[in-house]
Amino acid sequence: MKSISITLLCLLLSSLTIQLDGGAASIEDTCKAAAAASPVINYDFCVSTFLGNPKSGSADTRGLAKIAALTAINHASNIKIEITDLLKKSPDPAIKSALNQCFRLYDSMSFTLANAADAINADRDEAAKGFLKTGIQEAEDCAAALEKAGKASPLTKGNSDSVELSTMSLAILDLIAKKPSDHDDMMIRAVLV
Amino acid sequence: MDYAPIPSSPSSRPPHRSLKLLSFSLAAILLTIVAVLNGRYRSGTSPEPVIHPTSPLSRGPSDGVSEKTSGLGLLRSPSSHFPWTNTMLQWQRTAFHFQPQKNWMNGFLPSSSSLFFLFSNRFYRSLMFCCLFVSLARISMDPDPNGPVFYKGWYHLFYQYNPDSAVWGNITWGHAVSRDLIHWRHLPLAMVADHWYDLNGVWTGSATILPDGNLIMLYTGSTNESVQVQNLAVPSDPSDPLLLKWIKSDANPVLLPPPGVGPKDFRDPTTAWYEEEAAAWRLAIGTKEDEGHSGIVLVYQTKDFLTYELLPGMLHAVAGTGMWECVDFYPVGTKAEDGGLDTSVTTGEKVKHVLKASMDDDRHDYYAIGTYDSETARWVPDDPEMDVGIGLRYDWGKFYASKTFYDTKSSRRVLWGWIGETDSEYADIQKGWASLQGIPRTVLLDVKTGSNLLQWPVEEVKSLRAGSQEFTNISVSSGSVVPLDVLNSAAQLDIEAEFEIDAASLAETLEADVGYNCSTSGGANRRGALGPFGLLVLADPKLSEQTAVYFYIAKKTDGGLQTHFCHDEMQSSCANDIYKRVVGSKVPVLDGETLTVRILVDHSIVESFAQGGRTCITSRVYPTEAIYNSARVFIFNNATGARVTAKSIKIWHMNSANIIDSRSPY
Numbered sequence: 084m085k086s087i088s089i090t091l092l093c094l095l096l097s098s099l100t101i102q103l104d105g106g107a108a109s110i111e112d113t114c115k116a117a118a119a120a121s122p123v124i125n126y127d128f129c130v131s132t133f134l135g136n137p138k139s140g141s142a143d144t145r146g147l148a149k150i151a152a153l154t155a156i157n158h159a160s161n162i163k164i165e166i167t168d169l170l171k172k173s174p175d176p177a178i179k180s181a182l183n184q185c186f187r188l189y190d191s192m193s194f195t196l197a198n199a200a201d202a203i204n205a206d207r208d209e210a211a212k213g214f215l216k217t218g219i220q221e222a223e224d225c226a227a228a229l230e231k232a233g234k235a236s237p238l239t240k241g242n243s244d245s246v247e248l249s250t251m252s253l254a255i256l257d258l259i260a261k262k263p264s265d266h267d268d269m270m271i272r273a274v275l276v
Numbered sequence: 277m278d279y280a281p282i283p284s285s286p287s288s289r290p291p292h293r294s295l296k297l298l299s300f301s302l303a304a305i306l307l308t309i310v311a312v313l314n315g316r317y318r319s320g321t322s323p324e325p326v327i328h329p330t331s332p333l334s335r336g337p338s339d340g341v342s343e344k345t346s347g348l349g350l351l352r353s354p355s356s357h358f359p360w361t362n363t364m365l366q367w368q369r370t371a372f373h374f375q376p377q378k379n380w381m382n383g384f385l386p387s388s389s390s391l392f393f394l395f396s397n398r399f400y401r402s403l404m405f406c407c408l409f410v411s412l413a414r415i416s417m418d419p420d421p422n423g424p425v426f427y428k429g430w431y432h433l434f435y436q437y438n439p440d441s442a443v444w445g446n447i448t449w450g451h452a453v454s455r456d457l458i459h460w461r462h463l464p465l466a467m468v469a470d471h472w473y474d475l476n477g478v479w480t481g482s483a484t485i486l487p488d489g490n491l492i493m494l495y496t497g498s499t500n501e502s503v504q505v506q507n508l509a510v511p512s513d514p515s516d517p518l519l520l521k522w523i524k525s526d527a528n529p530v531l532l533p534p535p536g537v538g539p540k541d542f543r544d545p546t547t548a549w550y551e552e553e554a555a556a557w558r559l560a561i562g563t564k565e566d567e568g569h570s571g572i573v574l575v576y577q578t579k580d581f582l583t584y585e586l587l588p589g590m591l592h593a594v595a596g597t598g599m600w601e602c603v604d605f606y607p608v609g610t611k612a613e614d615g616g617l618d619t620s621v622t623t624g625e626k627v628k629h630v631l632k633a634s635m636d637d638d639r640h641d642y643y644a645i646g647t648y649d650s651e652t653a654r655w656v657p658d659d660p661e662m663d664v665g666i667g668l669r670y671d672w673g674k675f676y677a678s679k680t681f682y683d684t685k686s687s688r689r690v691l692w693g694w695i696g697e698t699d700s701e702y703a704d705i706q707k708g709w710a711s712l713q714g715i716p717r718t719v720l721l722d723v724k725t726g727s728n729l730l731q732w733p734v735e736e737v738k739s740l741r742a743g744s745q746e747f748t749n750i751s752v753s754s755g756s757v758v759p760l761d762v763l764n765s766a767a768q769l770d771i772e773a774e775f776e777i778d779a780a781s782l783a784e785t786l787e788a789d790v791g792y793n794c795s796t797s798g799g800a801n802r803r804g805a806l807g808p809f810g811l812l813v814l815a816d817p818k819l820s821e822q823t824a825v826y827f828y829i830a831k832k833t834d835g836g837l838q839t840h841f842c843h844d845e846m847q848s849s850c851a852n853d854i855y856k857r858v859v860g861s862k863v864p865v866l867d868g869e870t871l872t873v874r875i876l877v878d879h880s881i882v883e884s885f886a887q888g889g890r891t892c893i894t895s896r897v898y899p900t901e902a903i904y905n906s907a908r909v910f911i912f913n914n915a916t917g918a919r920v921t922a923k924s925i926k927i928w929h930m931n932s933a934n935i936i937d938s939r940s941p942y
Contacts (some may be wrong), residue, residue, distance in 0.1 A: 106637070134502035135476045136444065140540050140599065141636045156705070157438070157445030164440060193441075197701040201357065201853065204701075 108144040110134065117254040124251055132248065145203060148211075148255040152200040155218065155248035159189045159196065162241045169237055181232040185225035192221045192245070199252065208256050215256075218249045357702045358851035358900070365707040367903040368880035371768050371932035372740055373695075374433065374452065374460055375712035376417065417442050417710040420602065420677035421692035422449060423493050425483035426685050428517035431457050433692065434466055435713070436480065442710040443701070447477040449495075452935070453518055456736040457690070457716045461936040467495075467522055473507055473529045475500040480602060481509075482679065484548040484557070484581075484619075490514055492581050493522070494559065496543040497529060503539040505529035506561070508581055527582045534574070534586050537563050544602045547681065548578075550620040551650055557581070558653065560591055562600030562633050568593075571600035571633060571665055575653045592631055592655045597665030600633035602677045605655070606689060608645070608721040608729070616689035616718070618682045622650050628721060630729065631655050631664050634677050641670045641678050641693065643729065645721065659727065668728055671714075672794070672861045673843055673894040674698060680719055691717045691731060695881060698855040698896045714894055715876055715883055722890060725864050730889040733876060741770055741928035750922040752809065752913040757819070759910050760925065766813070766907040768930040769877040773811060774870050774923045777829065781806060781918035782837065789830035792840055794860030799844035800824035805917040806831070807840075811925075812910040813877050814848065816902040823848040823897050824912070825884050827863075827871050839865045841873070841886040841893070848897035863891035870923060878930070 114129035133139040136150050166186045173179060195218045202211035222245040229236040236242070369375070422434040430453045437450030451466040467478045474497030481495025493509045508525040533542040541563045548557040556579045565572050572593040576584040591605070607617040607627045614626070621627055629648040634641050644664045646657040657663045670678055671693065678693035693714040697704055704710040717731040745762065752758055762769075786805045800808045800822075810826030812819070824844035832838050842860030849856070863886045865871065875884040882895045902908070909927065913920040 131502060134540065135498065137479070137498075137540070137543070137601075138444075153443045153701070154445065156443045156701070157441045160441035161446065193705050194702060197705045198357070200701040 106143060107141050108147055110139055110147070113144060113147055113255060113258065114251075116258050117251055120254045120257060121250050123247055124254060125247065128244075128247060129251055132251070144255060144259050145206075148252045148259065149200050149203045151248055151252035151255060152196050152203060152211075152215065155245060155252065156193050156196045156200070158241075158245055158248055159192045162189045162238065162245065165238070165241060175232075175234070177232040178229075178234055181225075181228040184228045185238065188221040188225045188228075189245075192218050195221065196249065199249075203252070203256065208259065212253055212256055215249045215253045219246050219253075222246045222249070357700055357853040360703055360706060360851070360900075364898075364900055364903060365703065367767070368707065368898060369709075370712055370878040370881055372458065372737075372930055373712045373715060373878055373881060374935070376437065376450070376709050377462055377935070377937055417444060417704075419444070419694045419696065419711050420480050421679050421694060421713055422480050422495065423483040424679060424681040424690070424692055425485065425491065426681070426683050427483075427485070427491055427519060429685075430455065430517050430519075431683075431685075432483075432519060433460070433713070434481075435694075437465070439465070442704045442708060447479060449478050451519075456739065457734050458736045458739065458933045459935075460933070461938050463518060463520060463938055466519070467509060467524070469497075471497070471507075471524060471528065472500045473497045473505055474524075476502050479504075480544040480677070480679075481507075482545055482547040482559075483681070484559075485684070487550075491519070494530075494545040494548075494581065496545065499529070504533065504542040506531035506542075506545050525582070530582055531561075531576065531584055533563075536565075537574075541599055546603055546605050547619050548581075549605075549622060551577075551622065553650060555579070558587075560603050560605050562603035564599040565593065568595040569598055570595045571597040571635065573600065573603055573605070573631070573633070573655075587653045589652075589654070591653060592657075592664070594663050594665045597633075597635055598637035599635075600665070601636050602632075602634040602641075602679060604630070604632040604643075604678070604680055605648075606630055606680055606682070607648075608689070608719070610721060610723060610726075612723045614720075615687050616682060616720070618684075622648060628658070629655055630719075631657075632670070632678070632680075633664050635665050639676055641676055642666070643668055643670060645727065645729070662727070669861070670729075670731065671892045671894050673859045674896050675714060675892075675894045678714075688734075689719045690734060691719050693717075693894075695894055695896065699851075699898050700853045703853070703898075712881065714881075715878075717889070717892075722864075722888075724866060725890070728864065728890055731892050732885060732889040733874070733883075737770065737876070740930045740933060742931045744926055744928045747922065747925045747927075750911060750925070752911050752920045752922060754913060754915055754918060755803075757812070757910050757912045758922075759817075759908060760927070762909050762927055764929060765905055766909050767877065767879050767903065768932070769813070769875070769909070770928040770930050771811065771813070771875040771877070771909070771925065772872070773875070773925045774872050775809065775827065776870050776921045776923055777806060777809070777915070778919045778921070781915075782829075784917070786831050786917065788833045790832060790838075792828060792830040792838075794828075794840055794842035794858050797828065797840075797842065797858060799842070799846050799858040800826055800912070800914060801844075803914045803916050804828060804830070805915060806837075807915050807918075808842070808844075809913040809915055809918075809920045810873070810911075811875065812912055813875060813882060813907075814897055814899050814902045815908050815910055816899070816906045817908055818901075819910070821847060821849055821899045821902040822910070823882055823895060823899075825873060825875055825882070825893075826912075827873075827886070837865070839863050839871065841884075841891045843882065843884065843893045843895045845895050845897055848895070849899045851898060851900055854898050859895070860893055861891050863887050876930075 110133040114126050118124045118126040166182050170182050195214050199211045199214035222242045226242045417438050420436040425432050433452050434449045437448050438446050448465045449467040451463040452460045454460045469475050476498035479496040483493050497507045507528040508530050509522045511519045512521040512523045533539050546560045548559040556577045558577050560573050570593045573591040575587045575591050578584045607621045610626050628645050632643040642665045644657040646655050648655045675693045680689050680691045683690050695712050695714050697710045715733045720730045722728050722730045807828030808826040812822040815822035828840040830838045841863040844858045845856040873886045885892050911922050
């Protein structure tokens with residue numbers, strides 16, 4: 084019983100502090116908190132990512148986590164195109180093989196991150212975090228494959244951006260764990276679809 | 277005719293195991309506690325329709341779909357989405373709506389069936405990827421309509437397009453042309469993000485035709501620093517009726533956010549209208565003002581579209597409605613014979629003005645009818661209680677970012693709207709596309725009521741009608757379902773139906789039912805004295821899936837009647853990873869009128885228009901059983917105290933309007 088009352092007390096206290104928030108989450112505050120939570124996340128990159136999406140303006144914290152995941156999906160599509168171009172230019176079979184592996188990884192990542200976005204929508208945060216971690220692993224596996232092929236990776240920035248976007252989504256979900264009030268805003272997320 | 281009783285509950289997926297039920301209950305209790313403690317609700321938003329969470333809260337991979345069932349390769353992570361098959365997903369593509377092109381790959385343009393086979397089969401994917409054509413699988417999403425215009429014999433539609441992904445991003449202007457608003461030809465991208473002032477996106481804009489017949493386009497660019505600015509673009513060759521290429525003005529950006537307006541709150545310029553008195557053009561841009569969380573509209577005046585003057589004050593504002601996107605502002609005639617009006621018609625008692633905006637907060641499009649005063653550049657609603665953002669919507673379902681244009685060929689005002697998906701992100705990635713445009717609609721003032729618009733599918737839609745059936749005077753007793761013997765597939769239909777409820781039932785003293793609201797009503801299975809009744813479309817023979825389009829007549833305390841018109845999507849699909857809602861609104865029914873509805877069914881989209889277009893609803897539905905030859909149509913009457921007569925139901929099968937891709941080499 085004691086642990087339940089403590090939990091309820093914590094929820095009560097955090098909900099009281101959250102009363103001060105408006106409906107939409109502040110991009111700057113969210114990015115500040117996310118950057119503080121993870122060394123992978125750069126504040127400016129985080130802010131500019133959200134500013135680049137017109138839906139961020141009215142999104143709550145959960146909505147921002149979803150936008151980060153969707154941005155990562157779009158980024159994965161861009162990387163696939165980049166890989167296609169690189170494959171045309173590169174004669175080296177070792178690099179080609181690594182690039183093909185990267186293509187498969189980024190293709191899979193689109194589905195992984197789509198699962199993450201759907202899980203975020205459904206308030207299945209633990210599942211979402213699992214998918215995001217898998218997405219991060221897929222980018223890291225690509226980086227490792229290219230490193231093994233021995234040449235300087237042409238996808239370094241692409242891979243690190245991918246990791247950063249997925250990490251942003253993860254970190255923001257962790258912020259929500261401390262702010263249960265956002266559970267009320269399922270309506271907003273639903274219509275963001 | 278078989279009069280079968282309505283099944284009391286739909287067939288559903290196998291029941292949850294008790295452990296899942298327990299964890300769901302515990303989570304629900306905890307959430308309820310949190311909600312009670314918090315007690316915070318957003319202000320200023322209209323009550324949201326009931327959204328049923330489609331997946332239970334704690335469904336782990338062991339309960340989810342096996343990888344084999346979904347046909348996914350081992351590279352993909354386990355998930356708990358519905359096991360969509362390629363057959364089901366392919367069926368969802370519409371036949372006569374404008375939607376983004378299908379996937380294509382370097383070197384060949386496969387049919388969609390081979391494409392899905394290739395993507396679903398791991399061996400073939402590996403083969404493709406290691407070989408010559410590492411695929412440039414282009415998947416796409418297609419939201420907001422932009423710059424619709426009729427120019428030199430062609431209807432043009434531009435649209436926000438991501439050529440690379442089925443999620444938002446890399447926004448460019450897609451482009452397509454048509455002779456008849458129905459048969460489209462894709463053209464190359466009209467504009468891409470290639471200047472600092474639109475580097476983060478070539479966003480929404482509008483076309484204005486000048487008196488000399490020339491065309492200018494004003495659009496919002498998101499700059500390299502994500503500031504929203506307005507830019508001018510003109511056709512590089514005005515004599516080219518296809519308007520293939522565009523030049524962006526050297527003067528760009530021509531408009532920056534003015535003082536007091538946030539850099540992220542300044543977008544979607546309207547078509548300009550000409551003011552005789554001022555001998556200048558005016559256009560409107562929506563924004564917001566933080567203090568009252570008001571949506572507001574600014575008006576700019578210009579003679580050359582290069583330099584602008586911000587007029588003092590605002591065209592209009594409504595407190596509590598938040599940011600207004602995709603503002604539209606246009607005149608409507610007040611007499612039946614008026615037809616559509618050119619945007620520049622401003623004066624006269626015979627003209628009203630419609631102000632419309634897309635509410636960023638609740639993702640719905642609202643309009644209001646009022647009066648515009650040129651001298652003060654102000655607009656006032658006829659009924660402040662039905663003001664923009666708090667009153668009528670163009671459409672009570674899935675419909676956003678809409679925009680009208682004046683069609684000079686047929687002298688009518690035509691409305692385009694973006695219809696998004698209500699399925700999962702996963703399914704969108706799997707099927708490779710997302711979003712479409714609603715069927716274009718003509719817009720007129722309803723001169724009989726004077727207080728709402730009438731929207732109706734453009735006449736050209738009828739050119740797709742092929743083979744009709746008519747059913748007349750079908751009496752549907754209380755609590756029954758009548759199957760209609762629709763020949764061939766019922767996935768592409770144009771239906772016109774007329775209903776009458778028996779006079780005796782209406783006259784009886786029944787309890788008032790003032791609280792009825794489509795969204796909270798519980799849908800087609802919640803029985804009242806005088807409703808629900810209507811049609812079930814995309815229904816399989818067992819009725820395990822059905823989309824209900826229905827009327828509900830409620831008695832008011834003064835004994836009068838209030839008719840509601842709704843879509844019930846709750847049983848539209850057995851899948852549980854999609855959004856299913858009951859949506860709709862009241863519909864005015866005048867003395868002597870029967871109840872009429874027109875329904876366009878086109879695979880995963882159902883659009884209906886009640887009472888000649890007074891109340892319109894768009895639903896996206898994703899059936900798993902009621903597809904291909906299993907789709908049927910039924911009439912139903914779930915009223916407890918009334919017999920309903922379907923006086924006439926005409927059903928046309930609709931041909932497909934194949935979209936031609938002029939970008940492909942084949």
